[in-house]
Amino acid sequence: MNDNVNILRIIRGTTVDGPGFRTSIYFAGCRHRCPGCHNLQSWDFNAGKTMGIDEILEVIEEEDYDVTLTGGDPLYNPDFVICLADRIHSLGHNIWLYTGFTWEEILNSHALYDAVSHIDVIVDSPFVLSQRDPDLAFRGSSNQRIIDVAQSIKKGGINLWRRE
Numbered sequence: 600m601n602d603n604v605n606i607l608r609i610i611r612g613t614t615v616d617g618p619g620f621r622t623s624i625y626f627a628g629c630r631h632r633c634p635g636c637h638n639l640q641s642w643d644f645n646a647g648k649t650m651g652i653d654e655i656l657e658v659i660e661e662e663d664y665d666v667t668l669t670g671g672d673p674l675y676n677p678d679f680v681i682c683l684a685d686r687i688h689s690l691g692h693n694i695w696l697y698t699g700f701t702w703e704e705i706l707n708s709h710a711l712y713d714a715v716s717h718i719d720v721i722v723d724s725p726f727v728l729s730q731r732d733p734d735l736a737f738r739g740s741s742n743q744r745i746i747d748v749a750q751s752i753k754k755g756g757i758n759l760w761r762r763e
């Protein structure tokens with residue numbers, strides 16, 4: 600596992616990356632290359648600042664917010680995501696993760712599936728410009744799905760997240 604990853608930024612108190620106030624961790628690096636991507640800088644794995652898990656946890660612990668892992672795409676560092684997610688859960692926070700991989704691609708990859716099984720909710724699939732809808736909550740295009748991971752694994756099919 601990489602002991603460090605590059606982080607573009609950490610935003611505390613955001614309300615756009617999942618329900619409630621959240622701390623969002625933006626991982627550097629993405630190879631999905633979606634046309635119309637909102638942040639071309641995020642494609643570079645060397646962008647931002649190199650950080651380890653303890654350093655990221657210190658920022659998360661400054662607030663009592665749930666956490667979102669986004670980017671870029673955090674799933675290009677699946678082992679790091681597993682370790683970070685376990686530490687975040689031990690603090691009592693739930694975790695959302697944004698990825699350009701589809702749920703079906705995740706099921707076909709041991710590494711991706713292992714990582715996602717440590718997450719509460721994922722927003723899957725690449726951004727599709729022709730399906731962009733600014734009125735959608737927590738996602739950019741209508742092909743993207745907000746998936747309750749534990750329920751989907753339990754039921755053996757996609758179980759969409761519903762706001763309580």
Ligand code: SF4
Pocket residue numbers: 629630631632633635636637638641670671672698699724725726
């Ligand atoms: S997955 Fe996200 S960060 Fe990556 S290219 Fe697509 S829109 Fe951009």
